[in-house]
Amino acid sequence: MPEMHFSIRWPDGTREICYSPSLVIKDYFVPGESYTLDDFLARSRAALMIASERVQARYGMPCSRALGQLARIESGARAYSTHPEARVAVESFDA
Structure with missing residues (x-):
């Protein structure tokens, strides 16, 4: 499965590199966009749960x-x- 990393910036300016085992993150986020905390959490939950389910289906x-x-x-x-x-x-995607 194609894994990817995505860079985020928290409200206090702290940057973090996040992991996804699937490119599904690209369906939920746009680099350069910012999201309210609630929206970001909902999108993260949806995308990472789908990614995990894809891994489960395969492995x-x-x-x-x-x-x-x-x-x-x-x-x-x-x-x-x-x-x-x-x-x-969401600052960037890195494959």
Whole structure:
């Protein structure tokens, strides 16, 4: 499966490189766009769950790296949960 990385910038300016085992991320995010925290979390959940399911369909087990990345994103987002104006930028995709 074609894996990819995508770079995000949290509301405080911190950059993070994220992992997906599938190119499905490209269906949910556009490089250079920023998303409200809730929208970013919903898109991340949808994309990474689909990616994990694709791995499961092919190899018989969900992708622990995709699920771990989702957990990391959810954990990181908690720091901004009291800031409704918080936005997360998707900076780039790297195959």
